Amino acid sequence: QLREAIQAAAGAPVQLTLLRGGAEQTVEVTPEKHTEGDATAWLIGITLRTDYDFEIDVTIQLDNVGGPSAGMMFALGIIDTLTEGELNGGKDIAGTGTIDAAGTVGPIGGIRQKLYGARDAGADYFLAPAANCDEVVGHVPDGLQVIRTATLEESLAALEVIADDGDVSALPTCDLAGS
Incomplete structure (x- = not known):
């Protein structure tokens, strides 16, 4: 919301309410225009980040992986660890996708x-980001069923169907109409 408000101001001063040292105060800041290539943005000189305070310790040990591609699968793995039973019902399921704080699965x-x-490693199912469907259509190896997902919630729903031996043919796929 802060980013949206700063961009909407288009260089006009914006008022921010801060909590500093337990006291609330209002300050006025004038955004500065920043251009990089063809992109232009208004900035106020702060960096925003999302921080979480977990009641449990979460440690992920990973070797030889760079980038955010495993985000969704890490999130599913954490949920699987924190809940009873197996999210995958013992089935071989692979997947990929970035994930943001809202649970949106990205390309x-x-x-x-x-x-x-994934197929060569024995997976029967693959959770693929909806935003990658155009690259998936026509390139699915035999023996692998690709399931399209755009959110963590959709991924969990697909896992539930697979784990319960439900109708996996009804799950969303990457196809020419749905890609």
């Missing part, structure tokens, strides 16, 4: 290679 690079790698 990744190299999805075609990941599809073949």
Whole structure:
């Protein structure tokens, strides 16, 4: 919301209410225009980040992986660890996708290679970001069912169907009409 308000001001001063040292105060800041290539944005000189205070310790040990492509699968793994039973029902399921704080699954690079790698590793199902569907259509290896997902919630719903031996043919896929 802060980013949206700053962009909407288009260089006009914006008022911010801050909590500093337990006291609330209002300050006025004038955004500055920043241009990089063809992109222009209004900035106020702060960096925003999302921080979480977990009641449990979460440690992820990962070797030889760079980038955010495993975000959704890490989130599913954490949920699986914190809940009873197996989210996948013991089935071989692979997937990929970035994830943001709202649970939106984002696109990744190299999805075609990941599809073949998953199949070669024994996966029967693959959770693919909806934003990558255009790269998936026509490139799904035999023996692998690709399930389209745009959110963590959709991924969990798909896992529930798979784990319960439900109608996996009814799950969303990457196809020419739905890509």
